[in-house]
Every structure is written in structure tokens, then in C-alpha cells.
Amino acid sequence: MCLGVSRVSLGVKEAVVIPREEAKELLRRLRLRPWQLPWIRSSDPLAQAVGAKPGDVLKIVRESPTAGEFVTYRLVVPG
Amino acid sequence: MSLREELDTIPRKVIKSIKFGVLSPEIIRKYSVMEVTTSEVYDEGGLPVRGGIADRRLGVAEPGSRCETCGQTHDVCPGHFGHIELVKPVVHVEFARVIYDVLRATCPNCGRIMLRDEEARRYRERLTKLRGRWRLLALNLHEKIRKKASERTTCPHCGYKRNKIRFERPYYFYEETESGALVKLDPEVLRDRLAKVPGEDLELLGFNPSVARPEWAILKVLPVPPPHVRPSIQLETGIRSEDDLTHKLVDIIRMNEKLKIAIETGAPTNVVDNLWDLLQYHVATYFDNELPGIPVAKHRGGRPLKGIAQRLKGKEGRFRGSLSGKRVNFSARTVISPDPHISINEVGVPVDIAKVLTVPERVTTWNVDVLREYVIRGPEAWPGANYVVTPEGRRIDLRYVKDRKTLADRLAPGWVVERHLRDGDIVLFNRQPSLHRVSMMGHLVKVLPGRTFRLHLAVCPPYNADFDGDEMNLHVPQTEEARAEARTLMLVEKHIITPRYGGAIIGARQDYIIGAYLLSHKSTFLTKKEVAFLLGAGKSAEDPPEPAILHPVELWTGKQIISHFLPKDLNWVQPTAFKSRCQDAYRCFGDEWIIVVNGNLVKGVLDKKSIGAEQVDSLWHRVARDYPPEVARQWLDSSLRLFLRFLDLRGFTFGMDSIYLPPESYKELDELIEESLKKADELIEEFRSGRLEAMPGFTVEETFENKVTEIMSRVREDAATVVERYIRKDAEGYLMAKTGARGSIVNIVQMVATLGQQTIRGERIRRGYRTRTLPHFSTGDIGPYAGGFVRRCFRCGLSPVEYFFHAAAGRDGLIDTAVRTAQSGYMQRRLINALQDAYTAYDGTVRFGGETLLQMLYGEDGVDVSRSDHGKIADIKSLKLWIR
Numbered sequence: 036m037c038l039g040v041s042r043v044s045l046g047v048k049e050a051v052v053i054p055r056e057e058a059k060e061l062l063r064r065l066r067l068r069p070w071q072l073p074w075i076r077s078s079d080p081l082a083q084a085v086g087a088k089p090g091d092v093l094k095i096v097r098e099s100p101t102a103g104e105f106v107t108y109r110l111v112v113p114g
Numbered sequence: 115m116s117l118r119e120e121l122d123t124i125p126r127k128v129i130k131s132i133k134f135g136v137l138s139p140e141i142i143r144k145y146s147v148m149e150v151t152t153s154e155v156y157d158e159g160g161l162p163v164r165g166g167i168a169d170r171r172l173g174v175a176e177p178g179s180r181c182e183t184c185g186q187t188h189d190v191c192p193g194h195f196g197h198i199e200l201v202k203p204v205v206h207v208e209f210a211r212v213i214y215d216v217l218r219a220t221c222p223n224c225g226r227i228m229l230r231d232e233e234a235r236r237y238r239e240r241l242t243k244l245r246g247r248w249r250l251l252a253l254n255l256h257e258k259i260r261k262k263a264s265e266r267t268t269c270p271h272c273g274y275k276r277n278k279i280r281f282e283r284p285y286y287f288y289e290e291t292e293s294g295a296l297v298k299l300d301p302e303v304l305r306d307r308l309a310k311v312p313g314e315d316l317e318l319l320g321f322n323p324s325v326a327r328p329e330w331a332i333l334k335v336l337p338v339p340p341p342h343v344r345p346s347i348q349l350e351t352g353i354r355s356e357d358d359l360t361h362k363l364v365d366i367i368r369m370n371e372k373l374k375i376a377i378e379t380g381a382p383t384n385v386v387d388n389l390w391d392l393l394q395y396h397v398a399t400y401f402d403n404e405l406p407g408i409p410v411a412k413h414r415g416g417r418p419l420k421g422i423a424q425r426l427k428g429k430e431g432r433f434r435g436s437l438s439g440k441r442v443n444f445s446a447r448t449v450i451s452p453d454p455h456i457s458i459n460e461v462g463v464p465v466d467i468a469k470v471l472t473v474p475e476r477v478t479t480w481n482v483d484v485l486r487e488y489v490i491r492g493p494e495a496w497p498g499a500n501y502v503v504t505p506e507g508r509r510i511d512l513r514y515v516k517d518r519k520t521l522a523d524r525l526a527p528g529w530v531v532e533r534h535l536r537d538g539d540i541v542l543f544n545r546q547p548s549l550h551r552v553s554m555m556g557h558l559v560k561v562l563p564g565r566t567f568r569l570h571l572a573v574c575p576p577y578n579a580d581f582d583g584d585e586m587n588l589h590v591p592q593t594e595e596a597r598a599e600a601r602t603l604m605l606v607e608k609h610i611i612t613p614r615y616g617g618a619i620i621g622a623r624q625d626y627i628i629g630a631y632l633l634s635h636k637s638t639f640l641t642k643k644e645v646a647f648l649l650g651a652g653k654s655a656e657d658p659p660e661p662a663i664l665h666p667v668e669l670w671t672g673k674q675i676i677s678h679f680l681p682k683d684l685n686w687v688q689p690t691a692f693k694s695r696c697q698d699a700y701r702c703f704g705d706e707w708i709i710v711v712n713g714n715l716v717k718g719v720l721d722k723k724s725i726g727a728e729q730v731d732s733l734w735h736r737v738a739r740d741y742p743p744e745v746a747r748q749w750l751d752s753s754l755r756l757f758l759r760f761l762d763l764r765g766f767t768f769g770m771d772s773i774y775l776p777p778e779s780y781k782e783l784d785e786l787i788e789e790s791l792k793k794a795d796e797l798i799e800e801f802r803s804g805r806l807e808a809m810p811g812f813t814v815e816e817t818f819e820n821k822v823t824e825i826m827s828r829v830r831e832d833a834a835t836v837v838e839r840y841i842r843k844d845a846e847g848y849l850m851a852k853t854g855a856r857g858s859i860v861n862i863v864q865m866v867a868t869l870g871q872q873t874i875r876g877e878r879i880r881r882g883y884r885t886r887t888l889p890h891f892s893t894g895d896i897g898p899y900a901g902g903f904v905r906r907c908f909r910c911g912l913s914p915v916e917y918f919f920h921a922a923a924g925r926d927g928l929i930d931t932a933v934r935t936a937q938s939g940y941m942q943r944r945l946i947n948a949l950q951d952a953y954t955a956y957d958g959t960v961r962f963g964g965e966t967l968l969q970m971l972y973g974e975d976g977v978d979v980s981r982s983d984h985g986k987i988a989d990i991k992s993l994k995l996w997i998r
Contacts, residue, residue, distance in 0.1 A: 065957070065959065065967065067967060068247070069247070070247050070248060070966075071965060071966045071967055072966075072967055073966075073967060073968070099974040099975070101973050101974050101975040101977070102971075102973075102974040102975035102976075105970070105971070105974040106970065107969075107970045108970065112248070112251065113251070114251075114254075
């Protein structure tokens with residue numbers, strides 16, 4: 036998988052669209068409505084690279100100066 | 115609090131939400147209690163004219179009269195709005211932009227939005243979908259719709275070909291005809307056009323037509339605020355001075371009257387238009403008197419009038435000045451000065467202040483005797499009392515009580531005495547700018563003679579205070595809860611560890627460090643008398659240890675005295691600033707490593723690295739972290755006093771002989787500088803002959819500058835190694851620099867060897883004359899001396915030219931600091947405002963105002979930095995020492 040510029044400048048190691056069920060479980064655990072997650076535009080190079088559609092939840096693994104590796108989630112929004 | 119007052123605190127209505135909209139002319143009329151019809155304010159008798167701006171029906175703001183609308187007096191009457199019927203409508207300046215947006219997106223003929231029905235329907239569908247879940251995206255969509263509609267020139271509904279509309283700030287609108295001529299659109303035309311736009315089209319543009327129709331942005335009726343909003347002041351001479359808003363309203367009414375007469379008498383259109391424009395001007399400046407492009411409305415005296423916007427805007431405006439910032443009672447402010455004898459927990463309060471600030475103390479059977487004494491002593495003598503509150507809630511001012519003795523006798527449980535501040539009271543102490551939480555800490559009062567607040571030198575860093583005239587504020591908590599919170603949460607000793615990174619922000623500095631170094635030095639031996647003196651300074655009640663030397667006289671080492679105060683179970687190993695080749699602490703014979711075994715300082719000298727503030731992995735950091743705050747504080751209090759007393763005892767001074775260098779060192783320095791000058795000359799030769807090659811990304815001139823600056827700046831570093839080699843190792847300046855007490859080797863180099871290259875904004879000095887820096891040099895001189903290289907030193911004296919360059923570089927530094935503080939201060943303010951709703955939730959996630967998620971785990975590793983060891987969860991080194 037080619038993550039392009041996100042890999043180089045943001046230290047993104049992995050990005051996948053997680054299945055709907057998993058996303059629901061995540062939102063339930065965090066007690067969030069989908070829009071309360073951090074967003075990523077579907078036109079973002081990273082979202083394009085993994086073919087994410089608006090409404091998807093993206094799992095992003097990033098390098099972190101404090102934790103070494105960090106898992107975060109973003110909601111894909113149109114635009 | 116009486117029952118009645120308590121009842122008033124019970125909420126009877128709860129605000130669930132606030133809706134913002136624009137007042138329609140009908141609502142303004144309905145809300146109004148009267149129409150203001152005359153510009154006259156008062157008649158000859160000084161009474162308000164009926165129908166005027168000071169009409170009693172609008173409410174009364176001054177005592178003595180009754181409101182004609184509600185019949186209440188000034189302190190109860192809330193005030194009632196009136197209105198002015200404008201003869202001709204005018205644009206509301208604050209909405210001019212909105213009007214422009216709507217005009218561009220709609221058809222002037224049929225009023226429909228410039229979109230095909232099909233497009234409108236699709237957008238409407240998308241909007242209803244977005245509004246439920248993506249409110250922010252809906253806002254973007256409105257913007258997009260507006261742009262799309264504005265692009266079209268032919269109306270898809272009626273086929274009308276639209277002309278381009280021009281908006282000229284602040285409130286003029288023009289239409290561009292085909293011939294290119296500009297036709298002015300007056301507010302009446304604007305209003306007609308806006309009124310034609312149907313509600314459903316407005317929704318596409320982001321309006322909620324039930325509360326904000328665009329034509330309401332054209333004012334036909336102007337609300338008149340009650341006098342409570344614009345109170346008039348009665349001067350001592352009896353002359354009434356009216357508020358700026360009142361003046362402005364009178365202007366509006368007057369112009370309205372003139373316009374009315376002009377229209378009724380059938381004046382020519384250009385006269386009417388002129389008056390209309392003036393009315394527009396007055397209404398606009400009533401709202402905002404700092405509009406760009408139009409003259410500021412002024413008083414007769416030339417002072418600009420304050421519009422409504424000016425009341426709200428800026429630092430002194432309603433929001434920043436009155437709502438976010440208020441003034442408080444039970445507070446004091448004065449100059450601060452140092453006192454090394456008090457505890458870091460304490461603050462010295464002048465007696466004069468202690469006699470004004472009070473603490474309410476409830477009378478009980480246990481304190482009644484003390485409080486009686488205070489009451490008898492009264493407000494003049496300290497410690498006394500200023501007020502007594504009876505159980506019925508009556509406040510008795512002791513200044514006016516003739517017989518305080520009998521009053522004191524009446525004191526019984528249930529009474530409250532507002533006694534003077536006394537030793538041991540908790541107060542909050544603060545220095546602006548309050549950038550972090552340690553800018554305001556709890557201190558224990560120590561009432562002292564004098565007129566300044568006294569604080570311990572070790573608490574200067576958290577406040578960023580010095581004593582060059584700094585002032586600080588003091589607040590006295592008034593309830594038991596507040597005092598308890600201050601004591602348990604805010605006391606200085608609880609803030610030795612800074613929340614920034616978990617290190618100590620309070621610690622030894624300057625004199626303390628050099629004192630500690632000298633005391634811990636191997637050559638320090640103390641007689642019995644001296645030991646007693648020092649232990650007294652440290653306020654130790656324990657017996658001194660066995661002397662290190664018993665015969666012929668009993669002598670103690672300095673390390674023994676230091677150990678006397680260390681916690682008995684402390685173990686620690688760390689290198690000192692004097693560490694050279696020794697890598698193993700236990701096999702090093704010098705004092706290069708600190709070794710503490712069971713609270714005994716067996717080896718090593720103390721320096722900034724071990725007891726200084728903000729030092730990673732230091733002796734003091736360990737004490738502050740591993741022991742309770744009061745133990746750490748006690749150690750700091752007594753040890754710092756001890757170091758200072760030892761310094762007094764021994765004496766420490768700095769003179770010409772502290773910066774003595776042997777003659778041979780000067781020969782070496784001369785050679786070194788000569789060599790650099792030669793190198794620079796060679797470079798100049800290379801540059802002049804054009805042989806110098808440009809470095810990538812630079813011109814030849816820049817390359818030359820960079821290289822010369824590099825060569826000349828290195829002189830100081832090279833000189834530092836020479837100076838360090840030759841200077842006496844027990845020279846005071848060297849010791850201060852080495853232990854970290856004050857100054858650095860560079861400072862010594864500047865005193866004894868050379869000042870080195872002077873720079874302005876990181877570059878050699880180049881400004882001055884066209885081809886040279888000063889007339890002392892030949893034209894076109896680009897050599898080291900002309901570029902601000904100062905060969906001489908402070909001890910041997912500077913030449914006038916050198917002195918000038920040094921001053922120029924010094925001034926540059928000062929300006930730089932001033933600019934930096936201003937910029938970083940504003941950045942900090944914006945950051946704080948932007949992030950104030952962010953918080954870490956119980957599940958470790960960072961959320962924003964309970965709404966959105968910012969981070970899945972705080973700091974990505976979930977570490978609370980304020981409880982960590984410099985950002986790490988645990989300090990492995992000290993854990994290892996514990997296991998050992």
C-alpha cells in the first residue's frame with residue numbers, strides 16, 4: 036500500500052477502512068456519535084490511497100514521539 | 115444570609131437555549147413603550163420633555179423619581195425601550211455585507227434565488243440531510259450555494275437579465291447598467307428587493323426567515339434604549355452631562371426631523387438625498403464610530419463619540435474589561451523585595467496592609483478570648499479587628515465604636531469578628547502575567563515591618579519575579595472552604611514540581627549554589643562554634659554529628675553539616691559539573707561525583723546540577739519527588755539558609771585578582787587572534803579578487819559574510835579554552851561560572867581576553883554609512899574591525915569605536931527581547947482561548963467541550979507529565995538505587 040506524502044511527513048504506518056461493525060463497536064466504547072470523531076476529507080491523499088468513502092471510519096497507525104506507535108481513528112467526510 | 119435573600123438565590127427559571135435573530139420593525143414597535151418624536155430633551159425647568167429622549171416612560175436611572183411605565187423606582191425599574199420612526203429607511207451598517215450577499219444571489223425582478231428549481235431542490239435535500247449531523251458542513255454548503263447563485267446573470271425563473279451590483283464600504287450600493295454607469299440604490303429600493311425574496315430561498319442561503327429576514331437589516335424603525343444604558347451624570351456645578359449614546363440619538367432625531375420637513379415642504383431631491391445620507395451617517399456611527407471610509411463623529415471638544423460597538427470592543431470593552439475581568443476586594447498590591455530568612459511557603463506582609471485586610475472568624479468558646487482581645491485593640495493597632503458582625507447580620511464598624519471593651523464583652527458564639535491578617539493565615543499571591551498555574555500560589559502570612567511584600571528568593575522562578583520594581587498582588591480567601599483549598603492545593607510546597615514536565619521549578623540559585631559548593635568543598639573545616647552557628651541557621655534541633663577531626667581541635671567537614679539535614683534514607687549518585695575523566699563514581703578520588711549513602715554526603719561538591727532548579731536527574735529533584743512536599747520544603751528552607759549563612763561566614767567577593775591571567779597566556783591569545791585576523795584578510799583578498807566561490811543557495815557576498823562571521827565568532831570560543839587553561843581554578847569568577855551560580859566562561863573571556871565579534875540580528879555590523887560602518891574606517895572597508903570585531907576586553911578597556919559597536923549589539927539584544935515577549939504573549943493568549951475547552955476525560959481520551967474527540971489517548975502515551983519524571987513514567991536510575 037502506498038501512503039505517499041502521509042507516510043513521509045506524518046509518519047503514517049498503516050491506514051485501513053475498518054468494517055462497519057467494528058466502527059460501531061468503537062463508537063459505542065467511546066460513547067461518540069460518528070461526527071464527533073476527528074475528520075478526514077475523502078479528497079485527502081491518505082483517504083484516496085486507501086479508497087475511503089464518506090461515512091467510513093479510517094484506522095490510522097502513526098509513529099509517535101511519545102508512545103512509539105499510536106492508533107487513531109478518523110471519520111471520512113465528503114469534500 | 116437572611117431567608118429572603120436565600121430565597122432569591124433559588125433558580126425559578128432555567129435557560130435552556132438562546133436564539134439569536136434580527137428584530138423586525140413590527141417587533142421593535144411592539145416592544146416599544148413610546149415613540150420618540152422630538153429632539154428636545156429637557157425644557158427650561160430642567161424637566162424631561164414628553165416624547166423626548168429623556169421621557170420618564172423609558173424608565174428612570176437616577177433616584178428620586180418614578181418610572182411612568184412600571185411605576186417603580188430607579189433601583190427596581192428595568193428600563194423600557196422606545197423607538198424612532200425614521201422618515202426614510204437606512205442601512206444597518208453591521209448587516210451591509212449580508213445585504214450585499216443576498217442581493218447578489220437573488221433576482222431583482224422576481225426575488226427568487228438565481229438557481230434552477232431542480233438545483234434548488236437538490237441543495238435543499240442535501241441541506242436537510244446535513245443539518246442533522248454535519249452542522250459545520252451545512253455552513254460550508256450555504257457558502258457554496260451563495261457563490262453558485264451569484265455567478266448567474268439571467269434569472270432562471272423570470273428570465274430577467276440582472277445587472278452587476280457594487281458594494282462600497284461601509285453602506286453604499288450601486289447597480290452597474292449596461293452602459294457602465296453606476297446607479298445608486300437607495301435603502302428603499304434595497305428593502306423592496308430584499309422583501310421580495312421568498313423564505314424558502316433564504317433558507318438555502320443560510321437564513322432562518324422566521325427570526326431573520328434580510329429586509330429587517332434595513333432600518334425603518336430604530337429602537338431607543340432606556341436611560342439605564344446611557345445614564346446622564348449630574349456634575350457638581352449642577353450641569354447635566356449626557357452619555358455619548360444620548361448625544362448620538364439626539365443627532366439622529368434632529369436629522370430625522372429635518373428630513374421630514376424637507377420632504378413635506380417639497381424640497382428638491384438633491385437636498386432630500388443629502389439629508390437622507392446624513393441620517394444614514396448618524397445611524398451608522400451610532401452603531402460603530404470606527405467605520406473605515408467615513409469620518410469619525412466627534413464631540414464639540416473634538417473627542418470621538420463612543421458608539422455601541424466601541425462599548426463592547428477591545429481590552430476595555432464590556433467583554434474583556436467588564437465581564438472577563440473585574441476588580442476584587444480583600445486584595446493588596448505593592449512592590450516586592452527579597453527575604454532569605456522566611457520560608458518559601460511564606461510571604462512577608464507589611465503591617466499597614468495587615469491592618470486593612472481582614473479574615474472573618476466565627477466566635478466559638480475556644481477562640482472567644484483571643485477575638486475579644488482583637489476587638490479591644492480595634493482597627494488601629496495590630497493585631498486587631500475592623501468589623502464585628504452580630505448574629506442578626508448587623509455589621510459594626512469598630513472605627514466608630516467608642517467603648518470597644520463592652521462590645522468585646524458581648525461577643526458570644528455565633529458572632530463573627532473580621533480580624534486583621536495575622537501570622538499563619540493563608541493568602542493567594544500572584545504576579546502578572548499569570549501564564550501558568552504557579553503564577554498564583556498559596557502563601558502563609560508573616561506580618562513584617564516595612565512597606566513591601568517579602569518573598570523567598572527560591573520562589574522567584576515560578577512567578578518570573580525579580581526585584582527591580584516588580585509589584586505583586588495578594589488575595590485573602592474569605593471562606594473556610596477557600597482557605598482549605600488554598601492550603602491543600604495551592605501552597606507553594608505543593609508546587610515545587612512543575613506540571614510542565616515533572617521537574618522541580620523551585621530550587622537553589624546564585625548565592626545558594628556558590629555557598630553550597632564552598633561548604634561541600636573538601637578544604638572546608640568548621641570549628642565547634644561555627645557548626646553551632648550553621649546548625650542554628652538551619653534551625654536544627656538535633657545534636658551535631660561526631661566531629662571528623664578530634665585532635666588537636668574538634669573540626670567538622672562541610673559535608674557533615676550538609677548531611678545533617680539530608681533525609682536519613684536518601685541514596686544518590688550523580689556527576690558534578692567538575693566531572694572530567696572519571697567515569698566510575700566509586701573509583702574516583704576527587705570530588706567529581708556526588709555520592710549520598712543513607713543521607714550522608716560522602717563525596718562530591720554541590721553545584722547547580724545537583725541542587726539547582728529545573729535540573730534533570732538531580733539530588734534536589736530526587737528529594738522533591740520521593741519525599742512528601744513538607745519534607746522537601748523543610749530541607750530546602752533550612753539548607754538554603756545554611757548555605758547563605760556559610761557564605762556570610764566565609765565571605766565571597768569578586769575583584770581584579772579574580773580575573774588574573776599569567777603573561778604567557780596573553781601571548782597565546784594574541785597569536786590566536788592574529789591567526790584569525792590573517793585568515794579573515796586572506797578571505798577578503800579572495801573575495802576582492804573574485805576567486806571566492808558562492809556556497810549553494812547564497813550569493814558571493816553572502817558567502818563572504820557567512821565565512822567572515824564564522825571565523826571571527828570562533829575567536830571567542832577559542833579564547834575560552836585558553837582562558838580556562840590558564841585561569842586560577844579557585845578564582846571566584848571561574849567558580850561561579852563552573853558551578854552554575856552566575857555567569858559563564860564567555861563572560862570571563864569578555865573580561866580578560868576579548869569581547870569578540872559583535873552582531874546585530876545574527877550578522878556582522880554593516881549599517882552606518884554607505885560604504886563603511888563608521889568614518890573611522892576607509893571607504894569600502896569590509897575587514898573584521900570595521901565589521902564590529904572587538905579585540906580588546908573589559909579589563910583593558912574598549913576604544914571609542916569598539917564601545918560603539920558593543921552598545922549597538924547590546925541595544926539590538928534588548929529590542930529583540932521586547933519584541934519576542936510581546937509576540938509570544940499574544941500567541942499564548944490565542945492558544946489559551948482556542949484550547950480552553952479541551953480536557954482529558956476519565957477514559958484517557960482528550961475531548962473538546964464534551965463534544966468532539968481530539969486524541970484517542972492523552973499525549974498518545976497517556977502519561978500525566980506533571981506526575982512523571984521529566985516526561986518518563988519512572989526514573990530507572992533511582993529505582994536501581996532503591997533496590998541496591
